Structures are given as C-alpha cells and as structure tokens.
Amino acid sequence: MKIVEAILKSSKVDAVKSALVKVGVRGLTVVDVNGFGNKKAEREIYRGAEFTPEFVPMVNMRVIVGDDEAQRAIDTIVGTSQTGKAGDGIIFVGGISELVRISTGETGEKAL
Numbered sequence: 265m266k267i268v269e270a271i272l273k274s275s276k277v278d279a280v281k282s283a284l285v286k287v288g289v290r291g292l293t294v295v296d297v298n299g300f301g302n303k304k305a306e307r308e309i310y311r312g313a314e315f316t317p318e319f320v321p322m323v324n325m326r327v328i329v330g331d332d333e334a335q336r337a338i339d340t341i342v343g344t345s346q347t348g349k350a351g352d353g354i355i356f357v358g359g360i361s362e363l364v365r366i367s368t369g370e371t372g373e374k375a376l
C-alpha cells in the first residue's frame with residue numbers, strides 16, 4: 265500500500281475528490297494546513313531583497329491506495345488541479361506497512 269499526499273489549493277479540492285472517486289478511490293482525508301513554496305523567494309532574491317516567507321492556506325489531501333493504484337491517483341490529482349501557474353502545490357508518496365479496518369478487524373489491502 266501507498267499513501268499519496270497532495271498539498272492543494274482549497275479551490276481544487278472538490279474537483280480532485282470527485283475525480284479520485286471516479287477512478288475508484290474508496291476513502292480519503294483532508295486537513296487544512298498552512299505552508300509556503302519557493303516562488304516568492306526566487307523573485308525576492310532576484311531583486312536582492314531579504315526574503316521572509318508568508319504562510320498561505322492550503323489543503324493536505326491523503327489517500328491510501330494499493331501499490332498498483334498509486335500512479336493513477338497521482339495522474340488524476342495532477343490532471344485535475346494543474347493550472348500551470350506557480351503555487352499549484354505538490355504531491356508526495358510514502359509506503360504504508362499496515363492498515364487496519366477498525367469495524368471488521370481486516371488488515372492490509374483487504375481493509376481499504
């Protein structure tokens with residue numbers, strides 16, 4: 265199993281959720297977060313000014329999928345949320361060593 269995490273603009277979250285459901289995702293979690301990227305830094309360094317990043321509100325979407333579903337989830341998130349402008353966010357992926365479905369006690373991919 266893999267956990268696909270995306271840091272997204274909140275305006276894209278509903279569209280990404282719908283697209284992921286269409287490709288078979290059976291659950292996900294969203295958390296409101298604040299962060300900063302590097303775009304502004306480049307501009308400020310270019311001007312020679314000191315850079316103090318400011319936090320911007322984003323949404324962290326987390327979806328746990330089977331190993332063979334991770335790439336499709338990534339492609340779906342990019343395809344739905346990419347504007348081509350700076351600040352669209354990032355996606356990162358980690359391995360999940362165990363999952364337990366609390367209602368049944370099932371474990372592993374059966375628990376998804």
Ligand SMILES: Nc1ncnc2c1ncn2[C@@H]1O[C@H](COP(=O)(O)OP(=O)(O)OP(=O)(O)O)[C@@H](O)[C@H]1O
Nearest residue numbers: 271298299300301302303304322350351352353354
């Ligand atoms: N290295 C990082 N580690 C953790 N979170 C990050 C990282 N880079 C970006 N983020 C998160 O993604 C959000 C959007 O950053 P993003 O990288 O999309 O913007 P940017 O760097 O300004 O522009 P660009 O699209 O050119 O990278 C940030 O506000 C932050 O929450």
Ligand SMILES: [Mg+2]
Nearest residue numbers: 301302303351
């Ligand atoms: Mg960036």
